[in-house]
Amino acid sequence: MADMIPVKERMKREQIPMREQSPNKRIANFKEVPLGYTREDAIKEAQRCLQCKNPKCMTGCPAEINIPLFIKYIVEEDFESAYLTILKTDALPAVTGRVCPQEEQCQKECVLKSTGKPIAIGRLERFVADWARKNHIHGKTDSVAKKDLKVAVVGSGPAGLSCAADLAKMGYHVTLFEALHKPGGVLVYGIPEFRLPKTIVEYEVNEIKKIGVQVITDYVVGATGSVEDLKKEFDAIFLANGAGAPRFMNIQGENMNDVYSANEFLTRSNLMKAYLFPEYDTPIKIGRKAATIGAGNVAMDSARTALRLGAEKSYIIYRRSRKEVPARAEEVHHAEEEGVVFNFLTLPVRVLGNKEGKVTGMECIKMELGEPDESGRRRPIPIEGSNFTLEVDMVIDAIGTMANPIIAKSAQGVEVNKWGYFKIDEKTRMTTCEGIFAGGDIVRGAATVISAVGDGKVAARSIATYLSSGKSLKKK
């Protein structure tokens, strides 16, 4: 059928938009903002694909999805085959279809990008994954003959999950250790429900369990057991514990009651479901006026969560200008639609409060842009005497994360760089200790879901190579 529409005609057609909840409605709920493609939308969008002989899009996908093939199946209305095609290499399709920055990945490479209308690959992926879930289509669970080798994966974020899934498919016995009471990493504790519903994460994690991955929650590696303990029991180890430590501004007043790290704020709301308090027991305090410091995706998530939890005003405070905002354009757009107020070129210098620890305001200073710094962006410089007080009663620090040292401390021979991230061999993802591999945010610093998924896949292959050569941590 795809062949029936001439290429010229396909190139002329516009991208099919995705429907969304209207801003005034959605700020009063935690339901997903984009509503997804209908069957007709998906087929129409898929029909635009040129089915390139030498598909560039695939070079932009660390999950190694055969993109043209799954799109072809959509055109043929064979959604089941489309799903199985994606699932072959990507164990988290409904997740990546939602949270990947496709504009920086596959869609950036799409040949139609030059026309300004790349194929909406992410939306199609999401449609297929959602369709399969609703129609109870599952991947194969009868994996190849079981091998007598055991791999431990530490951390159940996207890096750990993808590595575990690939290894299980190859027939290894995989045990996934997770510190929290629920698997998923940032997918469950960081990214809000309105961008990634938790039932979907749970579903895809369960599908991974079905292919044989054993998930052990409540197990803090470095506390409950050490990496040295794991070495005695497992033939290889993959460390994917995420970055996992909050960064603070280190300004006066920052330990006051109503100052949260984005990690705490989002974990309370997402993992612990404080937005359903008191049905769920974990509380969260929301001020009338919330200031979120930072302008990355995490900051957008925090500012938008604050609105949904009842803040009347939600500010973003960013020391550079709009041009330098690191968040995805789509997230900034959504935040602005919902009424988040952006204060650019503004640096907090002090949190103000009363004796009881209640925040009453935040002193800030205005900035101007100077010469470019080492990151290539123009360096923000404070304008002397421009201090002013922003009237807020809660502050969320969303200025990034650092490496949590808990695992590194318990692992002998696994070296870290000066920021505490694991040193790895770029090609194999092996750490400085043979048999121990690492990937995701604990190697890259805060990065993306898809780069974590990619790391997990590369590591899984390297682990298989390591084990097939007859080596094992237990033999060392």
Add this chain to the structure above:
Amino acid sequence: MYQIIKKETLYQDIYAMWIKAPEIARTVQPGQFIILMTREEGERIPLTVADYDREKGLIYIVFQIVGKTTDELSSFKEGDYLYSFIGPLGKKSEIDYFGTVVLVGGGTGIACIHPIARNLKKAGNKVITIIGARTKKLIIMEKELRQVSDELIITTDDGSYGRKGFVTDALKEKLDHDNNIKKVWTIGPPIMMKVTTSLTKAYSVDTIVSLNTIMVDGTGMCGSCRVSIGGETKFVCTDGPEFDGQLVDWDGFMNRIGRYKKEEKESWNHHKNQEEC
């Protein structure tokens, strides 16, 4: 899932439980804590490990009903399961030979000093233990503590048992008469720890406190537990829970542990209403 093997009522609203958690019991050390959840919808609360049995794989916790979660926990029976039980978290107590040490406990903190006292005794220290409560019936673990202490002093506010007065009165007397005291541990209600440290400061005796801040993950991920120690921000869950009491910003600490007072009340009321329905 983690089974409650044994449950004891120590007094009215103070309970103790032995929980089956072999992985934790294998490596836990005095001074460390666990985080538990009663149900999937529950909150994560930290409790100091009051004892452990490595062979049987058991962890001993002691708690007083102070809010919804502890109230609910108290309704669990032997054989029931907890949804989540994570640990051992935090740093262990610095057990060493110091000479003469004093352990001061109040409330459920009395239970927490027990494994510390036992290990300090094992390390050859002369252990003086001072425990206090409002009234006689609230004095818990007297027998156990007597076994591991060279001297046990009990105080009650109303004089119904032991000496009348506060633990700090007894401690002051000791400090006045014994200048061999090398180190003090104090675990209990924040105000007791604060007062104890300001007392020992006057005598220049090192004093360790165990802080019970509000936590979420307990692994250094969120910063909910942070507190200012000597002007520096520290995470109680990974840098503590034990700190040099003389460096603690007590006002900031007390503010932060009261962060959710209003919500805690609301949650408890909600819970009680549901029970009645």
